[in-house]
Amino acid sequence: MTSESFGGQEKEFLSFTLGDEHYAVDIMQVQEIRGWEKATKIANAPDFIKGVINLRGDIVPVVDLRIKFNVGKPVYNEFTIVIVLQIRQRVVGIVVDSVSDVIRLTPDMIRPAPEFGVAFDSRYLKGLSNVEDHMVILVDIDELITSKELALFDQADNKSIDH
Known part of the structure; x- marks a missing residue:
């Protein structure tokens, strides 16, 4: 990660856990944090992809990152967390085990992502950072959510494929 991607300044990330691993996303993409509510399934x-929820009139797809990255054991109860994100003018929810903290990082605190050793493809990583006593994986959530692999958004115009 280069200092240009931060504008050379400190940036804030929301950290969360999936299983025993610590991850973080750019806090500017976080719309809200909410508890689990049963999603309406989508056929096939x-x-x-757990389905969709109605969030104040918006139909929001919900992705369980624990299943996607094969990390931890997915449980859905009153402790399950959904982070609602704004990605390219669309809203999407990601299911995580817990939300940890807001962390502040400068470009020199972030190391390049390795090509191996983490639960998912390194093209979805912004980098790694050592925070307190653990490594935090910085997720390029924009790249992941708009990927062909998830197929939540149409690549051409960033509209939901369900249109």
Whole structure:
């Protein structure tokens, strides 16, 4: 990660856990954090797409990152967390085990992502950072959510494929 991607300044990330691993996303993409609510299933969707929820009139797809990255054991109860994100003028929810903290990082605190050793493809990583006593994986959530692999958004115009 280069200092240009931060404008050379400190940036804030929301950290969360999937299993025993610590991850973080750019806090500017976080719309809200909410508890689990049962999603309406979508026929023939992959297991990691839990369905859609109605969020104040918006139909929001929900992706369980624990299943997508094969990390931890997915449990849905009053402790399950959904982070609602704004990605390219669309809203999407990601299911995580817990939300940890807001962390502040400068470009020199972030190391390039390795090509191996983490639960998912490194093209979805912004980098790694050592925070307190653990490594935090910085997720390029924009790249992941708009990927052909998830197929939540049409690549051409960033509209939901369900139109």
